[in-house]
Amino acid sequence: MARAGVTVERLTLAAAELADEVGVENVTVAALARQFGVKDASLYFHLKNAHELRVRIALLALAELADRVAAALAGRAGKDALVAFANAYRDYAREHPGRYAAMQIDLDPETAAASAGVRHAEMTRAILRGYRLSEPDQTDAVRMMHSTFHGFVSLEKTGGFRHTPRPTDDSWSRALDALDAVLTNWPSR
Amino acid sequence: MARAGVTVERLTLAAAELADEVGVENVTVAALARQFGVKDASLYFHLKNAHELRVRIALLALAELADRVAAALAGRAGKDALVAFANAYRDYAREHPGRYAAMQIDLDPETAAASAGVRHAEMTRAILRGYRLSEPDQTDAVRMMHSTFHGFVSLEKTGGFRHTPRPTDDSWSRALDALDAVLTNWPSR
């Protein structure tokens, strides 16, 4: 009886690909076992439970996204950096809907702290260096940026913009213009 | 044998409450049947399938939210209206996390068109009357507003802001300030 050669890494990658194809909610231990030509129960040798699988997809996605964003950001500053970041974010979400959805699960604090989400946050702050914001404005601006990106991408995906004919690409670049404008001239109270 | 008196309306309401308590993903036909003191199979007399249940929760939530927003908007204009809208939105999402999550499912076009999401969109546009934007800027602005609201609320809920001590309430009101600023001075290209 030949061994299937299952490892956590291969499982995670296959799960991530499955998520992009059929949605995270359909990423099941059983389906994964079938892909590896193995019985479901065997996967529990590598995995604690089904939840761990989802967490691993999320961590993988977080790391991949951070890499992409880092690459996009290299050598850019100001609005250029903002747009590059935003596009890298949106493109990733569209190319990997399942991975992106998996990213939204609630990680427990230690896991989150050890994840690439931290790198993500650092890079977002780096963008703001071009806009000369000091705390707490910087934190507020980071949160607003992230909200806009995530909100737009998320609504676009679930069809929240479908009722208006306007191409979402256009709205997206105008949103980035608006974001740039408000960051340039952040309202101090 | 007394009849349990199950109706689609009662089912939907109970399901929505269950969603707020245990999360949409745990709203199961079986759990609902238990609450009504009825067997699971019996609910299929009232419901086509489990998916219909989720759709109904979403439609209920959409309608409730639209009512709240309408009430909050009454007699207000400009930034006042913006803030009232935004707070009604965020408050609803926090009071009803399960209902809010249910709202994010992908409704098929006809269902979406018949939903209260339409009212929602109309009201968002109404706010923008105070900011004198013409098409297509108006659509872009509506999309950005909605993105910011949804993104913020969603990230706040999944703990995306937890790594920074700054109170989210503060960031929220500054985001609204920023949104007001950018709507007042929408960047035309």
Next chain:
DNA sequence: GGTAGTAGCCTAGCCCTCTTAGGCAAGCGA
């Protein structure tokens, strides 16, 4: 007030998923 008929519920039963417990065998290290 009897009698259809239908609305509302039930049982039985199937399939799928998650998960635990315990067993066997392949291949490595000593």
Next chain:
DNA sequence: TCGCTTGCCTAAGAGGGCTAGGCTACTACC
């Protein structure tokens, strides 16, 4: 070569989704 660990297996139970087919209580109509 002999174990021992690693990687897979079977068996089995608990839930959940859903269908088919049956029984009963209420309704409406004659």
